Amino acid sequence: MKTLLTGGAGCIGSELAVTLINSGHNVVVYDNLSSGRIEHVAPLLDHPHFRFVEADLLDKGALERAMRDVEEVWHLAANPDVKYVPGDATDKDLQQNLIGTYNVLEAMRRAGASRLAFTSTSAVYGLSEDTMIAETSPTRPISLYGASKLACEALIGSFQHLFGMKVCIFRLANIVGAKTRKRGATVLSDFVRKLSENPHELHILGNGQQSKSYLLSSDCVEAMTFAMNNASEPVPIFNIGCSDSLSVNSIASLVVEALGLTQVHYTYTGTEGGWPGDVPRFVLDTRKINQLGWQASHTSREAIALTIHRMLALAPLDEVGAAACKQ
Amino acid sequence: MKTLLTGGAGCIGSELAVTLINSGHNVVVYDNLSSGRIEHVAPLLDHPHFRFVEADLLDKGALERAMRDVEEVWHLAANPDVKYVPGDATDKDLQQNLIGTYNVLEAMRRAGASRLAFTSTSAVYGLSEDTMIAETSPTRPISLYGASKLACEALIGSFQHLFGMKVCIFRLANIVGAKTRKRGATVLSDFVRKLSENPHELHILGNGQQSKSYLLSSDCVEAMTFAMNNASEPVPIFNIGCSDSLSVNSIASLVVEALGLTQVHYTYTGTEGGWPGDVPRFVLDTRKINQLGWQASHTSREAIALTIHRMLALAPLDEVGAAACKQ
Numbered sequence: 001m002k003t004l005l006t007g008g009a010g011c012i013g014s015e016l017a018v019t020l021i022n023s024g025h026n027v028v029v030y031d032n033l034s035s036g037r038i039e040h041v042a043p044l045l046d047h048p049h050f051r052f053v054e055a056d057l058l059d060k061g062a063l064e065r066a067m068r069d070v071e072e073v074w075h076l077a078a079n080p081d082v083k084y085v086p087g088d089a090t091d092k093d094l095q096q097n098l099i100g101t102y103n104v105l106e107a108m109r110r111a112g113a114s115r116l117a118f119t120s121t122s123a124v125y126g127l128s129e130d131t132m133i134a135e136t137s138p139t140r141p142i143s144l145y146g147a148s149k150l151a152c153e154a155l156i157g158s159f160q161h162l163f164g165m166k167v168c169i170f171r172l173a174n175i176v177g178a179k180t181r182k183r184g185a186t187v188l189s190d191f192v193r194k195l196s197e198n199p200h201e202l203h204i205l206g207n208g209q210q211s212k213s214y215l216l217s218s219d220c221v222e223a224m225t226f227a228m229n230n231a232s233e234p235v236p237i238f239n240i241g242c243s244d245s246l247s248v249n250s251i252a253s254l255v256v257e258a259l260g261l262t263q264v265h266y267t268y269t270g271t272e273g274g275w276p277g278d279v280p281r282f283v284l285d286t287r288k289i290n291q292l293g294w295q296a297s298h299t300s301r302e303a304i305a306l307t308i309h310r311m312l313a314l315a316p317l318d319e320v321g322a323a324a325c326k327q
Numbered sequence: 328m329k330t331l332l333t334g335g336a337g338c339i340g341s342e343l344a345v346t347l348i349n350s351g352h353n354v355v356v357y358d359n360l361s362s363g364r365i366e367h368v369a370p371l372l373d374h375p376h377f378r379f380v381e382a383d384l385l386d387k388g389a390l391e392r393a394m395r396d397v398e399e400v401w402h403l404a405a406n407p408d409v410k411y412v413p414g415d416a417t418d419k420d421l422q423q424n425l426i427g428t429y430n431v432l433e434a435m436r437r438a439g440a441s442r443l444a445f446t447s448t449s450a451v452y453g454l455s456e457d458t459m460i461a462e463t464s465p466t467r468p469i470s471l472y473g474a475s476k477l478a479c480e481a482l483i484g485s486f487q488h489l490f491g492m493k494v495c496i497f498r499l500a501n502i503v504g505a506k507t508r509k510r511g512a513t514v515l516s517d518f519v520r521k522l523s524e525n526p527h528e529l530h531i532l533g534n535g536q537q538s539k540s541y542l543l544s545s546d547c548v549e550a551m552t553f554a555m556n557n558a559s560e561p562v563p564i565f566n567i568g569c570s571d572s573l574s575v576n577s578i579a580s581l582v583v584e585a586l587g588l589t590q591v592h593y594t595y596t597g598t599e600g601g602w603p604g605d606v607p608r609f610v611l612d613t614r615k616i617n618q619l620g621w622q623a624s625h626t627s628r629e630a631i632a633l634t635i636h637r638m639l640a641l642a643p644l645d646e647v648g649a650a651a652c653k654q
Contacts, residue, residue, distance in 0.1 A: 084489055090429075090432075090433055090436065090486075091429060091433070094425075094426075094429055094482070098421075098425070098478070099421075102417075102418060102421055105417075106417055106418070109417065124481075126484070126488075136465060138463060139466065139481070140484055140562065141481050141484060141485055142484065142485055142488035142489070143485055143488075143489070144482075144485050144489070146481075146485065147478075147481035147482045147484065147485040148481075148482075150477070150478070150481040151425070151474075151477070151478030151481050151482070154451075154466070154468050154473075154474035154475075154477040154478050155421070155471075155474045155475075155478065157453070157467055157468060157469065157474065158468055158469055158470055158471050158473065158474040158604065159417075161453075161469035161470075161603075161604065162411055162469070162470075162471070162603050162604055235467065276488075276489050277485065277488065277489055
């Protein structure tokens with residue numbers, strides 16, 4: 001089966017590429033390398049069942065060419081940063097996430113590609129009153145990122161109905177793992193960078209009590225491929241995460257401990273969320289994917305601890321990947 | 328208060344313009360006349376508190392100019408046709424509804440306009456398992472139109488949160504009324520046209536058992552202005568309709584009766600929905616707006632019967648408007 005994987009040079013996408021090839025897929029990774037890195041797929045470049053296309057989703061011609069003879073699409077490419085920073089364009093997510101997704105759907109329709117897996121986000125729920133957020137919980141995103149992903153889900157559902165596609169939608173928790181970078185835009189890289197600059201003080205965005213679900217990228221890939229093979233509804237939607245959560249203060253302690261520091265003074269911006277559009281607290285209800293037969297191998301705390309360990313070990317990326325995924 | 332009303336030359340918009348002017352607003356109607364008609368606002372053109380701008384929402388410059396000093400926006404402009412016909416562009420709703428709405432939001436943000444009312448649609452619910460569809464029912468649109476409107480809602484919610492707007496979202500039933508046209512794309516105009524051509528036979532899209540909520544445009548305007556003045560949540564969403572429904576077969580009988588015909592032979596396409604993306608049956612749960620203090624003055628049957636009556640009476644449009652709204 002020829003499979004197009006958008007965003008396949010990213011942290012999750014590059015692990016998924018390996019899994020798909022190992023399951024017998026011919027994989028075309030389509031990535032503009034705006035946040036993905038060619039190093040992530042370097043070990044695959046000479047594989048006979050792998051091809052890399054450096055192109056943007058807004059380039060319809062390139063997308064149409066890449067879609068030739070494709071049967072299945074894994075659409076992971078997106079603006080990866082949930083934050084809106086004043087001064088940013090307000091249509092970044094609209095363009096990169098929604099118009100990009102429309103272009104994928106339209107190219108699929110024209111090429112007759114009929115199977116689609118899509119990575120949405122738990123940010124579609126926004127500020128929920130539910131303590132455990134299930135797939136049936138109300139969707140009221142408060143970030144431009146979350147809004148654009150919910151818009152993609154709606155568009156995918158209508159294409160499924162009108163053009164007879166088979167689709168699967170994944171609402172991901174925060175995904176961490178072997179390829180989470182020191183220079184990335186995550187809470188971990190923020191803490192590691194700040195403590196390298198000043199090992200006595202850590203300035204934390206928010207009040208430290210923000211608490212979220214974290215999942216290892218290897219677990220995420222396993223969950224998605226499992227669901228894609230086993231789900232039977234017309235438009236199945238799955239929360240992908242583990243059912244616990246971890247506070248920002250706990251993450252700070254884990255980083256401080258891993259760095260061997262003591263007597264670090266914490267300061268806080270003091271807001272409830274870390275930034276405008278941040279959802280300060282949520283626990284994903286993952287019973288739907290659990291009941292289908294998949295369970296996360298690591299808790300949020302384990303996922304974060306492993307990721308810190310690998311991040312600080314500075315091991316070559318592919319070794320890190322292999323190691324972290326086998327814990 | 329200076330108020331921008333997009334789609335103000337449409338069936339609902341032109342009635343809303345009158346109501347807003349009567350409540351003391353200075354109204355700028357912004358309409359590209361793609362489906363709206365200048366005749367609908369003709370009686371207002373010389374009013375000192377009214378201005379008409381013929382322009383498209385995709386023309387950002389025109390929108391920015393029209394937004395100057397505006398405090399409140401009623402955003403009704405949209406592609407009005409829910410149907411997707413094979414061969415149509417698949418991005419019509421994405422462009423006209425979603426990008427148009429993004430342009431409105433961004434122009435508001437830049438101009439500091441902070442109040443927004445938006446007409447969404449009951450098509451956001453898609454094929455619901457609930458017999459009465461409340462605002463908390465799952466949203467799984469099956470039409471490109473419904474998907475684009477849900478996407479607009481998500482975008483509006485995130486702008487509200489990030490930029491401190493006051494917004495109100497209305498999920499409308501099928502709106503009919505004085506300005507529903509013989510040549511329009513509604514079930515009524517379809518039946519009237521077919522029976523004018525052949526009074527012995529009526530070919531019905533679907534199986535005739537599709538059943539939906541209908542609301543008079545005058546009731547719709549009243550409900551929306553009432554909610555805008557009285558709702559207090561950050562992003563209130565209201566179903567706007569009456570709590571009953573009417574089948575397509577019943578509508579056919581009302582049209583046949585109004586035309587004075589007998590012995591009309593009905594034939595059917597036989598599909599469950601009238602067209603791909605049609606939601607064959609739904610009843611809106613309108614208790615939320617009812618509990619806020621508003622109630623529809625007419626049932627679905629009354630709304631349809633009145634509309635047929637006015638449509639066939641061929642009275643001048645503004646008289647029809649006045650008459651139908653006062654029933």
